Amino acid sequence: MSAIDMMGPPQKSGSVLGWLRRNLFSSIGNTVLTVIAAYLLWLTVPPLLNFAIFDAVWTGDTREACLGEGKGACWPLVWANFDQFIYGRYPASEIWRVNIVFALGFIALVPMLIPSAPAKRFNVILLLVVYPLIALVLLAGDRPGLPPVPTSEWGGLLVTLVVAVTGIVVSLPLGIVLALGRRSSMPAIRMLSIIFIEFWRGVPLVTVLFMASVMLPLFLPEGLSPDNLLRCLVGVALFSSAYMAEVVRGGLQAIPAGQYEAARAAGLSYWQTMGLVVLPQALRHVIPGIVNTFIGLFKDTTLVLIVGIFDILGQVRAQLSDPNWTVPQGALTGYLFAGIVFWIFCFGMSQYSNFMERRLNAGRGR
Amino acid sequence: MAADTAKPMRVSDKVMIEMSGVHKWFGDFHVLKNIDLTIKEGERIVIAGPSGSGKSTLIRCINHLETHDAGKIVIDGIELTEDLKRIDEVRREVGMVFQQFNLFPHMTVLENCTLAPLWVRKMPEAEARDLAMKFLERVRIPEQADKYPGQLSGGQQQRVAIARALCMNPKIMLFDEPTSALDPEMIKEVLDVMVELAREGMTMLCVTHEMGFAREVANRVVFMDEGEIIEQAPPEEFFNAPKSERTKSFLAQILAH
Numbered sequence: 110m111s112a113i114d115m116m117g118p119p120q121k122s123g124s125v126l127g128w129l130r131r132n133l134f135s136s137i138g139n140t141v142l143t144v145i146a147a148y149l150l151w152l153t154v155p156p157l158l159n160f161a162i163f164d165a166v167w168t169g170d171t172r173e174a175c176l177g178e179g180k181g182a183c184w185p186l187v188w189a190n191f192d193q194f195i196y197g198r199y200p201a202s203e204i205w206r207v208n209i210v211f212a213l214g215f216i217a218l219v220p221m222l223i224p225s226a227p228a229k230r231f232n233v234i235l236l237l238v239v240y241p242l243i244a245l246v247l248l249a250g251d252r253p254g255l256p257p258v259p260t261s262e263w264g265g266l267l268v269t270l271v272v273a274v275t276g277i278v279v280s281l282p283l284g285i286v287l288a289l290g291r292r293s294s295m296p297a298i299r300m301l302s303i304i305f306i307e308f309w310r311g312v313p314l315v316t317v318l319f320m321a322s323v324m325l326p327l328f329l330p331e332g333l334s335p336d337n338l339l340r341c342l343v344g345v346a347l348f349s350s351a352y353m354a355e356v357v358r359g360g361l362q363a364i365p366a367g368q369y370e371a372a373r374a375a376g377l378s379y380w381q382t383m384g385l386v387v388l389p390q391a392l393r394h395v396i397p398g399i400v401n402t403f404i405g406l407f408k409d410t411t412l413v414l415i416v417g418i419f420d421i422l423g424q425v426r427a428q429l430s431d432p433n434w435t436v437p438q439g440a441l442t443g444y445l446f447a448g449i450v451f452w453i454f455c456f457g458m459s460q461y462s463n464f465m466e467r468r469l470n471a472g473r474g475r
Numbered sequence: 476m477a478a479d480t481a482k483p484m485r486v487s488d489k490v491m492i493e494m495s496g497v498h499k500w501f502g503d504f505h506v507l508k509n510i511d512l513t514i515k516e517g518e519r520i521v522i523a524g525p526s527g528s529g530k531s532t533l534i535r536c537i538n539h540l541e542t543h544d545a546g547k548i549v550i551d552g553i554e555l556t557e558d559l560k561r562i563d564e565v566r567r568e569v570g571m572v573f574q575q576f577n578l579f580p581h582m583t584v585l586e587n588c589t590l591a592p593l594w595v596r597k598m599p600e601a602e603a604r605d606l607a608m609k610f611l612e613r614v615r616i617p618e619q620a621d622k623y624p625g626q627l628s629g630g631q632q633q634r635v636a637i638a639r640a641l642c643m644n645p646k647i648m649l650f651d652e653p654t655s656a657l658d659p660e661m662i663k664e665v666l667d668v669m670v671e672l673a674r675e676g677m678t679m680l681c682v683t684h685e686m687g688f689a690r691e692v693a694n695r696v697v698f699m700d701e702g703e704i705i706e707q708a709p710p711e712e713f714f715n716a717p718k719s720e721r722t723k724s725f726l727a728q729i730l731a732h
Binding site: 362365370371372374389390393 | 563573580591595640643
């Protein structure tokens with residue numbers, strides 16, 4: 110055995126000090142950056158933790174509990190208004206219906222997200238067809254045993270989720286169709302897709318919501334004005350479809366012409382080529398972009414506030430004017446709570462997309 | 476490859492491909508000029524010529540990956556027009572192998588092979604799988620069936636591409652420079668599969684620079700330059716007694732080294 114054969118890979122020292130020196134203090138510039146970063150963390154993190162956790166008031170029944178020098182977040186405010194933050198002005202006696210909708214959605218969604226769970230096709234139909242119908246009947250009511258609850262009484266997290274989930278569920282398929290349309294060889298379809306996409310991308314969501322909520326009823330005949338929330342749902346869904354279309358188009362452009370040619374040469378039709386060969390690859394390329402659009406949409410739902418629909422942020426704002434809970438740190442506490450709720454959902458989506466990316470890449474041995 | 480002079484391959488009288496007066500332009504560039512070509516069942520045609528001479532375009536017209544602007548192309552009795560039904564009918568009978576393999580990277584080797592039989596021929600799944608395994612054995616890589624194309628070498632990928640095309644039981648196989656993207660040590664494994672296929676009587680059109688392959692299996696070599704068919708002849712005649720000056724200079728260039 111020669112000396113070269115006996116050489117192993119170089120040993121990397123595993124000590125903490127060695128790691129610090131390599132990664133944080135390897136050069137003067139690196140050391141300066143490390144110090145600046147540490148200083149910024151020291152400036153921001155401890156006060157935040159103090160406010161949210163260590164100095165916070167956790168229990169109490171009235172605003173008096175939160176008054177006084179040096180008190181942090183007033184969590185009793187959140188506990189006391191929790192139902193409003195989650196359900197809005199939904200009648201207290203009917204809240205069980207919302208809870209069933211939340212629970213059913215969770216039960217139908219979880220097996221969908223687990224790649225190895227069986228019966229995906231059945232699950233998709235359950236989630237996209239059966240579940241929305243059940244949710245609609247339960248939430249809106251007006252059936253025997255279910256008194257009607259007008260959408261003007263819906264609010265809080267319920268509205269946030271209804272708007273976001275509708276937007277997400279509609280925008281992906283519609284976005285795919287628009288992206289394919291924009292790349293179609295048929296001029297009429299291509300032009301229609303381009304006009305649709307550029308129209309919706311060209312106007313701010315706030316304008317769309319205003320148009321849907323204020324202008325549309327003026328154009329429509331009396332009595333034929335659909336529900337305010339429904340109009341906003343349609344506006345949000347079409348708006349996000351345009352964005353989704355451009356994300357998907359980016360993925361389609363990454364597919365080499367040879368893939369289309371091989372599929373067509375084998376006799377696959379246009380839709381088979383797209384559905385079996387092109388889209389599975391294209392969508393995989395743009396998972397980060399798709400989830401990015403979902404997250405943006407989720408956060409944009411807060412804009413429905415300006416047309417008088419109270420999502421979770423709107424409910425928090427409305428609560429600030431409640432004299433029973435006017436405390437100096439009330440606004441900060443409320444916004445912190447809303448921020449945490451948004452962060453949980455958005456971070457969840459982002460983590461799931463990372464998981465899917467890793468899984469899909471591992472499956473191809475790359 | 477030893478020159479196999481005693482060719483057992485038989486050619487029938489049935490016309491499989493008939494091209495007459497075919498023209499094609501890419502913008503202002505006249506890429507195919509008045510192509511007349513008749514190919515009978517069981518013929519093995521090698522199309523040679525300098526790059527940019529229209530060889531690939533010619534065979535891509537046969538399964539309508541390119542449209543011709545004038546003239547007539549009839550495949551096994553079906554004339555190629557803009558009628559989509561007919562184009563799909565022709566594509567079912569014509570297999571194609573590409574220079575860049577064009578395997579579907581998100582599917583396993585087996586799924587690549589069963590895709591078209593399942594969706595185009597509506598074959599039951601078990602039958603499609605058996606068929607795919609039969610052809611994967613024929614190209615000598617059945618053990619790779621569950622791998623993804625990205626895990627295979629270029630030569631293995633091209634053999635999968637051949638198996639994939641064969642799974643549709645095509646009457647005609649088109650090869651568009653099947654060995655040009657391969658490392659030298661992998662060319663032989665692909666050519667061996669093609670030679671075998673030729674011996675089984677498959678009608679083949681092959682654009683290639685592998686003149687050894689042309690000598691061994693072709694019964695006709697078609698030489699193209701600047702969009703025209705300059706001459707066509709059996710390989711012995713083509714290599715030993717080329718008629719046109721352009722053919723002579725082409726052969727001098729590629730056989731020089």
